[in-house]
Amino acid sequence: MEISVLFFGVLAEVTGTHIKHYRDIKSFGDLKHRIGDDFPEIVHYYFRIAVNSKIINEDPLLSPGDVVAYMPPFAGG
Amino acid sequence: MRLINGPLTPGAISEIVAKGGENQECGAHSLFLGQVRRDEADGKFVKAIEYSAFEEMVTMEADKINKSILSEFNDVKALEIIHSKGLVKSGGISLLVMVSAGHRDHASKACAKAVELIKEKLPIWKKEIFEDDSGHWKQNE
Numbered sequence: 001m002e003i004s005v006l007f008f009g010v011l012a013e014v015t016g017t018h019i020k021h022y023r024d025i026k027s028f029g030d031l032k033h034r035i036g037d038d039f040p041e042i043v044h045y046y047f048r049i050a051v052n053s054k055i056i057n058e059d060p061l062l063s064p065g066d067v068v069a070y071m072p073p074f075a076g077g
Numbered sequence: 078m079r080l081i082n083g084p085l086t087p088g089a090i091s092e093i094v095a096k097g098g099e100n101q102e103c104g105a106h107s108l109f110l111g112q113v114r115r116d117e118a119d120g121k122f123v124k125a126i127e128y129s130a131f132e133e134m135v136t137m138e139a140d141k142i143n144k145s146i147l148s149e150f151n152d153v154k155a156l157e158i159i160h161s162k163g164l165v166k167s168g169g170i171s172l173l174v175m176v177s178a179g180h181r182d183h184a185s186k187a188c189a190k191a192v193e194l195i196k197e198k199l200p201i202w203k204k205e206i207f208e209d210d211s212g213h214w215k216q217n218e
Contacts, residue, residue, distance in 0.1 A: 008131055009202030010214040050200075053134040069131055069200075073216035076130075076160060076201030077111050077172050077192060 001025050001064035005035060009072040011047060015039045028059040031068065047072050078139030078158045080130055084169030085110075085159060093157055097177045103154050105181040107188035111172030113165050121207040125166045126215075131200040135160075142194045146176070149190070152183035156191060160201060 003025045007015045020038070025031045036043065050069040051060050062068075081089075090110070097106045116123045139158055146156050154177050161171040174191050178184035196217045205213045 006131065008129060008200065009204075012129070013214075050131075050134060053131070053137050069134070071131065071200055072202060072214070074197070074200055075203040075214070075216045076128075076199040077196040077217065 006069040084165045103177040105184035107176045107184040109174040115167040123205045125206045127204045138198045150183040150187040152179040
């Protein structure tokens with residue numbers, strides 16, 4: 001399935017992109033591995049992940065077209 | 078909740094205050110303005126902050142904050158949140174929270190609570206830009 005991945009804050013800077021589209025994703029674990037292979041430096045940063053704008057605490061079941069966001073600690077205000 | 082490009086201008090702030098004043102059930106409005114501080118680090122001063130946001134999620138989370146405040150403080154009639162995105166120079170206003178309530182007690186308490194929730198829940202990021210154009214990503218504690 002195709003999944004869009006958004007990067008925010010320092011992660012957009014580190015990866016050099018705000019969005020990347022992945023094809024033939026089999027699972028969330030598969031996606032995380034693909035992202036880790038593309039951007040190995042992100043392991044040095046703390047972040048939370050949201051799927052379709054909802055923060056997840058466990059690996060979710062993905063559906064085609066889902067939007068996954070990699071989010072560093074918030075800094076609004 | 079609105080995200081606007083750049084700082085909140087005095088004119089925009091006045092409009093929001095005037096709009097709040099139209100609600101004649103209210104006896105109190107509590108207004109919080111967040112300003113970009115000219116912090117110093119290693120002898121360099123912050124000249125601006127660059128804000129970015131996950132806008133879709135900001136909207137969803139702000140809606141939850143709104144509901145949470147209205148349910149916790151039953152005297153609150155309205156809550157307005159405006160946050161900047163993009164560049165705001167030091168001294169510029171980057172956040173406005175205005176709570177309108179029947180009485181001052183709920184207005185001020187709800188306003189303080191809303192600011193805390195905004196810092197904790199809204200997916201917004203900021204990068205301090207120093208006078209030499211170097212940058213530093215900040216995070217809320």
